[in-house]
Amino acid sequence: MSVVLSVPVGLIVGWLMTMNNPVIRLLTRIYLDFIRIMPQLALLFIAFYGFARAWNWNLDATGACVFVFVLWGGAELGDLVRGALESIPDAQYESAYVLGLGPWQTFTRVILPQALRRLLPASVNLATRIVKTTSLAVLLGVVEVIKVGQQIIDANRFQYPTGTLWIYGVIFFMYFIVCWPLSIVARRLEKRWSHD
Secondary structure, three states: OHHHHHHHHHHHHHHHHOOOOHHHHHHHHHHHHHHHHOOHHHHHHHHHHHHHHHOOOOOOHHHHHHHHHHHHHHHHHHHHHHHHHHOOOHHHHHHHHHOOOOHHHHHHHHHHHHHHHHHHHHHHHHHHHHHHHHHHHHHHOOOOHHHHHHHHHHHOOOOOOOHHHHHHHHHHHHHHHHHHHHHHHHHHHHHHHHHO
8 A cells, every 4th residue: 555655646756856946846855855864663653653642643553654654655756756757868858849749748758658667677676665664564563464473473382382484484475475576567567668
């Protein structure tokens, strides 16, 4: 859920970072720097124990985790989008205008497809980082895969004293099954786009 919601946030933030308005650029820079400087665990504690309690938000631990991971993923993806958009040479814009394309057509048909190709490997890496970092949710009491694994280990500690390895092995494969298809899709898209 955090990965999916981070995409629109990141696209908007990245687009805002490329604007010529100094106020907007400053605000997005502060947002990005704040998110990058603060560890994700500290952000989780601030969101759950700080903001939610201070302003009486009805935010449970799962909501706080999604909120923080979307803010983090959106900031990181925004910086990737900014870099991809700014890496497109000015000649591409000029060529599109010479061909009679308007600003919106130039962006959607010329600039965006090239930026997506440059953005893909780093964004897949970010998606897998978000998936793996969600394991921090256990520290707020969220019942996620590692918490369930710990509960299984605790319940069967005396019957199966060596079960810990097997439980964490299953958890490893669960994370692998989620992250591996992302890298396969990214590789296939890179190959397909390199032949276009």
